[in-house]
Amino acid sequence: MVNDMTLREIIDNSRRIVFFGGAGVSTESGIPDFRSEDGLYRQKYDVPPEVMLSAGYFYSHTEDFFRFYREKMLPLDAKPNAAHHKLAQWEHAGKLLAVVTQNIDGLHQAAGSRRVFELHGSIHRNYCLSCHKRYTAREIADSRGIPRCSCGGIIKPDVVLYEEPLDGDVIDGALSAISSADTLIVAGTSLTVYPAATFVNYFHGDSLVLINRDPTPLDGKCTLVLHEKVGEVLGVLPSYLDGEEMA
Numbered sequence: 001m002v003n004d005m006t007l008r009e010i011i012d013n014s015r016r017i018v019f020f021g022g023a024g025v026s027t028e029s030g031i032p033d034f035r036s037e038d039g040l041y042r043q044k045y046d047v048p049p050e051v052m053l054s055a056g057y058f059y060s061h062t063e064d065f066f067r068f069y070r071e072k073m074l075p076l077d078a079k080p081n082a083a084h085h086k087l088a089q090w091e092h093a094g095k096l097l098a099v100v101t102q103n104i105d106g107l108h109q110a111a112g113s114r115r116v117f118e119l120h121g122s123i124h125r126n127y128c129l130s131c132h133k134r135y136t137a138r139e140i141a142d143s144r145g146i147p148r149c150s151c152g153g154i155i156k157p158d159v160v161l162y163e164e165p166l167d168g169d170v171i172d173g174a175l176s177a178i179s180s181a182d183t184l185i186v187a188g189t190s191l192t193v194y195p196a197a198t199f200v201n202y203f204h205g206d207s208l209v210l211i212n213r214d215p216t217p218l219d220g221k222c223t224l225v226l227h228e229k230v231g232e233v234l235g236v237l238p239s240y241l242d243g244e245e246m247a
């Protein structure tokens, strides 16, 4: 039956939690998502964001791509919020197997999470298309026009653009974690980006929990549905570190 257990009871009884998140996990860190009222897709651009973030646009309009990317996709001052911190604590306490994220902002690692499967890559990894030399996100942010390597090659962010496939090893790791979880928490995602949205189908554990401000296609299939802010919900739960079990 839906909603017959509290989240606290579910987490207390879980030993192999996997967290599957999207852009909504970072809105409480001040990074806009894509599809909410104030999200990027509701803003007016001459070219739609999903086109500007496509591989075709990157290669055909490279300078325009980087103008948009620097302005909207590099929130380098953002800090992890209560959701990122609680998930890192659960991993350290041995309760959480992995975080699977569609986000590219690196905030789970900044909070201390170690096993993070970044389905769509990371703004923090950038490499030269010619010689593969690596660059930081700060170097991209500080560059002008088309960022160039010392060898002259174009530097590309290691983010999965529309029209590009996901990394096979990342998919394998994410699906293996999800399929061995006892509890899957899905949060902050509209579940409309494919193939990532299909990953929840690999879960066969006991409790499927959804924490999302707006309804999603998954709501009817969950053990527990909370239409609330993920940082506020996770923030009040115990860390389970050093035997801490009281909320």
Ligand code: NAD
Residues within 6 Å of the ligand: 021, 022, 023, 024, 025, 026, 027, 028, 031, 032, 033, 034, 035, 036, 039, 102, 103, 104, 105, 106, 120, 187, 188, 189, 190, 191, 192, 193, 211, 212, 213, 214, 228, 229, 230, 231
């Ligand atoms: P989305 O924008 O399609 O949906 C976000 C969902 O999160 C919405 O349903 C919204 O109701 C919910 N939400 C927003 N704030 C919330 C909060 N505080 N608590 C709970 N729910 C909240 O995002 P998506 O499904 O992740 O797909 C967008 C794609 O864009 C992803 O693939 C991701 O790679 C990329 N993206 C990443 C970032 C980032 O790295 N921070 C930011 C924007 C977009």
